[in-house]
Each structure stands twice: as C-alpha cells, then as structure tokens.
Amino acid sequence: MPRAVVCRVLGPPEVLNLEEMPRVDLQPGQIRVAHRAAGLNFPDVLMCAGGYQHKPPLPFTPGFEGAGEVIEVAADVTAFKPGDAVVTHFRTGGYAEEAVTRAIDAWPVPAGFSFEEAASFTTAAITSYAGLIQRGKLKAGETLLVLGAGGGVGLTAVEIGKLSGAAVIAAASTPEKLAAAKVRGASHLINTKTEDLRTRLKEITGDRGVDVVYDPVGGDLFEPALRSLAFNGRLLVIGFASGTIPSFKANLALLKGASVVGVRAGEMVRRDPGLAEPRMRQLVAWAAQGHLKPHISHRFPLEQFRDAMRIVADRKAVGRVVLTM
Numbered sequence: 001m002p003r004a005v006v007c008r009v010l011g012p013p014e015v016l017n018l019e020e021m022p023r024v025d026l027q028p029g030q031i032r033v034a035h036r037a038a039g040l041n042f043p044d045v046l047m048c049a050g051g052y053q054h055k056p057p058l059p060f061t062p063g064f065e066g067a068g069e070v071i072e073v074a075a076d077v078t079a080f081k082p083g084d085a086v087v088t089h090f091r092t093g094g095y096a097e098e099a100v101t102r103a104i105d106a107w108p109v110p111a112g113f114s115f116e117e118a119a120s121f122t123t124a125a126i127t128s129y130a131g132l133i134q135r136g137k138l139k140a141g142e143t144l145l146v147l148g149a150g151g152g153v154g155l156t157a158v159e160i161g162k163l164s165g166a167a168v169i170a171a172a173s174t175p176e177k178l179a180a181a182k183v184r185g186a187s188h189l190i191n192t193k194t195e196d197l198r199t200r201l202k203e204i205t206g207d208r209g210v211d212v213v214y215d216p217v218g219g220d221l222f223e224p225a226l227r228s229l230a231f232n233g234r235l236l237v238i239g240f241a242s243g244t245i246p247s248f249k250a251n252l253a254l255l256k257g258a259s260v261v262g263v264r265a266g267e268m269v270r271r272d273p274g275l276a277e278p279r280m281r282q283l284v285a286w287a288a289q290g291h292l293k294p295h296i297s298h299r300f301p302l303e304q305f306r307d308a309m310r311i312v313a314d315r316k317a318v319g320r321v322v323l324t325m
Contacts, residue, residue, distance in 0.1 A: 004096035008059040010050040013309035032072040038094040039065040039120030040321040045313045063094020067118035085109040110287035120294040120320040124156040130265035131236045140165025142211035150177020152320045157214045158184040201228040222246035295319030
C-alpha cells in the first residue's frame with residue numbers, strides 16, 4: 001500500500017507519522033497520481049498545529065501541492081491519461097506517495113521543470129499572483145516592498161513584481177536570502193537583522209514611500225512597513241511566518257489614505273471560480289518562458305518529513321523545501 005504522512009493529533013511535526021494508506025476508488029472527474037515530489041509550505045505546519053484558518057477533520061495528510069505521473073483516470077476524464085506528468089494541488093493530501101485529486105486541479109508539468117520544481121510551483125505562485133495582481137492591483141512603474149523576500153512566496157512575489165514592471169525592494173533576514181532575491185529581480189536589498197527598515201526605505205524612495213507592501217511575515221515589521229507606504233498605498237496581508245499576528249493604529253491607514261488588504265488565494269476561487277483560470281493561464285505562460293522556477297534549498301526523502309517540516313517551521317529555508325518519493 002502507498003504511504004502518506006498522517007496527522008492524527010494536532011501538534012508539532014514530531015507527532016505526525018508515516019503510515020500505509022488503503023487506496024480509495026476514483027470518483028467521476030478524478031485522477032490518481034504517483035507522486036515524485038511534494039512541496040512544503042508554512043501553512044502545512046500551522047494546519048497540523050491547529051493554527052491555520054482551514055481546520056480539516058482529523059486524521060488528515062498535510063500538503064497543498066505535489067507532482068508526479070498519472071497512474072489512473074476516472075472513466076469521464078479526457079484531459080489526462082496514465083503516464084502524463086502533472087502538477088497536483090489540494091487543500092490537504094500532498095505528503096503522500098499516491099494522491100487522488102480532481103482533474104481540474106491538476107496541470108501539465110511546465111516545460112523545463114523537474115518534478116521537484118513543479119511540486120513547489122503552484123502554491124507560492126498562486127498566492128503571489130492573487131496578492132499582487134488580483135488584490136493589490138500592482139502596476140508597472142510602482143514600487144513594491146517584499147518582506148520575507150527569501151522565502152518561497154517571497155521569492156515568487158519578487159519575480160512577479162519584476163515581471164509586472166514594478167521596482168522591487170526585497171527585505172530579508174540573511175545575506176543568502178537577499179542574494180536569492182537579487183537573482184529574481186530585486187533592485188534594492190534590505191537586511192532586516194542589521195538595517196532599520198523605515199530608514200532604508202526613506203533612502204531608497206527619496207522619502208516618497210512604497211506603493212505596495214507584500215507581507216507574509218507579520219510581527220514587528222508590519223507597522224514600519226505600513227508607516228512607509230506612499231499615499232494611496234496598499235499593504236497586502238499574506239500570512240504570519242514570524243509567529244506573531246500584528247495589530248496597528250487605524251489612524252496610520254487614514255493618514256496615508258492606505259488600504260490594508262487580506263489575501264486568501266484559495267478562498268477567492270472558492271467564492272468566485274472565474275478567478276482561477278486567468279491567473280493559472282498567466283502563471284503557466286510565465287513558466288513556459290522560463291520564469292517562476294522555484295529555488296529549492298532543501299530536499300528530503302518522504303521518510304524525513306519531520307526534518308523537512310522543521311526547516312520550514314524555523315524559517316531556515318532559502319526558497320522552497322521539498323519531499324521526494
């Protein structure tokens with residue numbers, strides 16, 4: 001029987017186990033995929049600890065995304081056939097040797113992408129596109145600040161910002177993360193451990209401020225980023241990788257004429273399915289042009305899933321972490 005990581009009790013990665021799981025019959029519209037790789041995301045860790053907004057019933061297998069080969073299709077599926085290389089996307093289920101998903105939630109592996117790169121492509125790219133383009137309305141010529149720019153979603157935001165014609169300022173906590181952001185197109189770099197964010201932003205923008213802030217970090221950087229917005233700026237709330245959900249004084253938004261915008265990429269599509277196709281069409285087109293290929297800093301076999309999740313939880317990755325099967 002195929003194996004999967006199973007969360008039966010909420011808690012840290014150490015309480016999860018790798019178990020053999022019985023195969024389920026395919027329902028209409030579904031495909032079965034033999035995973036070659038699965039991407040890890042910070043919300044996976046939060047979900048297993050009970051700290052994420054989506055709380056699936058126990059037990060569940062974590063993991064938003066994977067990639068592998070189709071091994072079975074339901075009778076009504078015509079888009080894929082056994083042997084096709086596909087990217088998979090789920091709310092749960094990615095950390096598994098085999099996965100069942102709807103055919104409409106799978107896409108061909110982008111040309112030139114390995115299974116590991118394909119397995120860590122969709123969640124970060126979708127989140128950054130939904131935030132910057134669909135919610136943030138980022139325009140060519142604007143200035144974008146990306147916090148946590150060396151992480152998986154941060155690097156994708158840097159690249160999508162650059163592709164959109166924005167001037168990108170990358171803020172991250174280590175030289176290695178900043179170097180990765182520079183490769184993806186950041187014009188200016190800020191080390192948040194050794195430099196004051198507001199001071200550097202004033203220097204870079206000539207005291208004008210930034211038009212859009214992309215914030216997957218939260219914590220102590222939120223308020224100085226909000227204070228550094230230009231008039232009519234937008235601060236995009238992506239997540240709280242710092243572990244701290246910030247609060248702020250509402251008069252800061254008033255004085256800046258600013259918008260604080262929450263971004264839930266998956267929920268947007270569940271409420272308005274028409275948003276999914278145009279963003280995936282653009283992301284796949286960029287991927288076909290050689291863009292958005294994930295930077296993978298750590299690879300672990302499925303058996304070492306706890307070590308992989310701990311790297312993500314401790315924010316030690318530069319870019320992405322993947323499990324291999």
